[in-house]
Amino acid sequence: MNNPRVVVVGSGFGGLETAFYLRHRLGKRADITVVSENDYFLFKPNTIYIPFGKKPESFYHPVAHAFEKRHIDFKQTRANNVDPKSKALITDDGEVPYDYLVLATGATMRPNDIPGLADNAATIWNPDEMMKVRAGVERIEKEARAGKKQRVLYLAPPGNKCSGPLYEMVFMLDSHLRREKLREKVDITWASFEHTYIQAFGKRLHAHVIDEFAKRSITGHLEWPIDKVEPGKAVFKNGETLEFDLLISFPPYAAAQVFEGLERDDRGFLTTNHDTRQLAGQEDIYAVGDAGDFPVKQAFLALLQADAVGEHISQRVLHEEPTAKFDPVSMCIMEQFNKATFAQVPLRVTGNAEYPVEVRQESLDMYKVGSGKIWRVGKKMLGAAMPHAFHVGKPFHAGPTWKMMEAGLVVMEAAFAE
Ligand SMILES: Cc1cc2nc3c(=O)[nH]c(=O)nc-3n(C[C@H](O)[C@H](O)[C@H](O)COP(=O)(O)OP(=O)(O)OC[C@H]3O[C@@H](n4cnc5c(N)ncnc54)[C@H](O)[C@@H]3O)c2cc1C
Incomplete structure (x- = not known):
C-alpha cells in the first residue's frame, strides 16, 4: 500500500x-x-x-x-x-x-481599503514596513531633540484582526522616549474602531490598557472608525479629526x-x-x-x-x-x-x-x-x-x-x- x-x-x-x-x-x-x-x-x-x-x-x-x-x-x-x-x-x-x-x-494587509492610509502611514506587517516605522521614529526623535513638539498617532482601523502588536508598539514607543528623555516633547494618541481596548481579550485587558494609558499619558479613543487619511490628518467617521507628524497603523486584513x-x-x-x-x-x-x-x-x-x-x-x-x-x-x-x-x-x-x-x-x-x-x-x-x-x-x-x-x-x- x-x-x-x-x-x-x-x-x-x-x-x-x-x-x-x-x-x-x-x-x-x-x-x-x-x-x-x-x-x-x-x-x-x-x-x-x-x-x-x-x-x-x-x-x-x-x-x-x-x-x-x-x-x-x-x-x-x-x-x-x-x-x-x-x-x-x-x-x-x-x-x-x-x-x-x-x-x-x-493573511496579507489591505491598506488601500482606507483612502490615503498607504500613502500617509507607516504600517506594520513585514520587516520592510517595520523599517519604515523605524525611519518615522528616528525622524520624530530628531525633531523632538531639536525642540519641536511632535504628535504620534496609532491607528487600528476596522478589518484589522490582530491589534495586539500595535498596543505593544505604543507602549514600547512611550518607554523608549522616556529612556531617551524625549517623552515630554512627543504627544502620543491612540484611535481604534474597537469597542474596548484589545477587544478580543475581554474586560481585564481593557482595564489594564486604561490603567497603562493613564500612567503613560497616552490619549485613547475607542469606537472611532477611520474614514480617510490625508497628509498629516486622520479623518474619522464620527466627524472627528486628529493631526499627526507620524501615523503608525496596522491595516485591515485579507487572505x-x-x-x-x-x-x-x-x-x-x-x-x-x-x-x-x-x-x-x-x-x-x-x-x-x-x-x-x-x-x-x-x-x-x-x-x-x-x-x-x-x-x-x-x-x-x-x-x-x-x-x-x-x-x-x-x-x-x-x-x-x-x-x-x-x-x-x-x-x-x-x-x-x-x-x-x-x-x-x-x-x-x-x-x-x-x-x-x-x-x-x-x-x-x-x-x-x-x-x-x-x-x-x-x-x-x-x-x-x-x-x-x-x-x-x-x-x-x-x-x-x-
Ligand atoms: C508585527 C506583528 C506582531 C505579531 N505578534 C504576535 C504575537 O506576539 N503573538 C501572536 O500569537 N501572534 C502575533 N502576530 C500574528 C502572527 O504573526 C500571525 O497570526 C501568524 O504569523 C499566522 O501564522 P500563519 O502560519 O497562519 O501565517 P504566516 O505566518 O503568515 O505564514 C504564511 C505562509 O504561507 C506562505 N504563503 C502565502 N501565500 C502563499 C501561496 N499562495 N503559495 C505558497 N505559499 C504561500 C507564506 O510565504 C508563509 O510562509 C503578529 C503579527 C505581526 C504582523
Whole structure:
C-alpha cells in the first residue's frame, strides 16, 4: 500500500507546526510535502523590535535543513488554486496531488481599503514596513531633540484582526522616549474602531490598557472608525479629526491567497468547521492559522489549530476515530520595554460581527492576566525556543520544548498572574 500523501501549504507558524506534528506522530506512515513561496520561516511577533534597532535579518529562519532532516519534501513555489475533484494543488510549477491538504497561507494587509492610509502611514506587517516605522521614529526623535513638539498617532482601523502588536508598539514607543528623555516633547494618541481596548481579550485587558494609558499619558479613543487619511490628518467617521507628524497603523486584513474554488468569506478567509478546521464541503482539506475564518488572527492560535489538524489527520491515517478538536485558548505576552503583560484568554466565537469573539464564561478559571518585568523573560524565551524547535524539525507547541515551558508557565501564572 502507498503511503497517504499530505500536502501542507505555507512555511509560517501553522504550516510548519502541522508538517512537523504529522512527521512526529506518524513517523514513516505518511508522505509529507510542504509547498511554500518562501524557503524561510519569518518570526513575525518579534519584528516589533525592528523600529527600535533590531536587524530584520535576525527574524528570518531558513527551513530547508529541517525538512531534509525530517524527510519532508519541500517545493518552493506559489500555490494558486485547488482542484478538489482531482485532489490536486495547482501551483506555478504544476499540480501537486494530495490525499489530505492543509492550507496555511496566512493573511496579507489591505491598506488601500482606507483612502490615503498607504500613502500617509507607516504600517506594520513585514520587516520592510517595520523599517519604515523605524525611519518615522528616528525622524520624530530628531525633531523632538531639536525642540519641536511632535504628535504620534496609532491607528487600528476596522478589518484589522490582530491589534495586539500595535498596543505593544505604543507602549514600547512611550518607554523608549522616556529612556531617551524625549517623552515630554512627543504627544502620543491612540484611535481604534474597537469597542474596548484589545477587544478580543475581554474586560481585564481593557482595564489594564486604561490603567497603562493613564500612567503613560497616552490619549485613547475607542469606537472611532477611520474614514480617510490625508497628509498629516486622520479623518474619522464620527466627524472627528486628529493631526499627526507620524501615523503608525496596522491595516485591515485579507487572505494572502484567494482559493477561487473553495468556500470563503468576502476577505478570502476559508470557511471551516470550528472544531476540526476542515473546509465546508471538503473533508480532506483543512485551513490552519490566519488563512481560515477564525475571527482572531494570532500565531498562538495558528499553532493550536495546527496541532488539532495534525492530530485529526493522523487519526484518520491510522484508522482511529478522529476526535481531535481546536480549543481556542489564546495566549500572548505583550512587550512594553519597561515590563511585559501576559494574557491567557479562553475564547468563544459569537457570530456577531461587532463582537466576533468573547471570553468563554464557562472557562473563566483559565482567564489569566499578569504584568511585570518577569514576563519579559518569558517573551525572550518564546522568541528563542519557537524558531529553534522549527530549526530542528519539531513541532513547537506539541513538542518537548513547550512541555517544559508549560510547566514553567504554571509556576509563573501562580506567582505573577491572576
Ligand atoms: C508585527 C506583528 C506582531 C505579531 N505578534 C504576535 C504575537 O506576539 N503573538 C501572536 O500569537 N501572534 C502575533 N502576530 C500574528 C502572527 O504573526 C500571525 O497570526 C501568524 O504569523 C499566522 O501564522 P500563519 O502560519 O497562519 O501565517 P504566516 O505566518 O503568515 O505564514 C504564511 C505562509 O504561507 C506562505 N504563503 C502565502 N501565500 C502563499 C501561496 N499562495 N503559495 C505558497 N505559499 C504561500 C507564506 O510565504 C508563509 O510562509 C503578529 C503579527 C505581526 C504582523
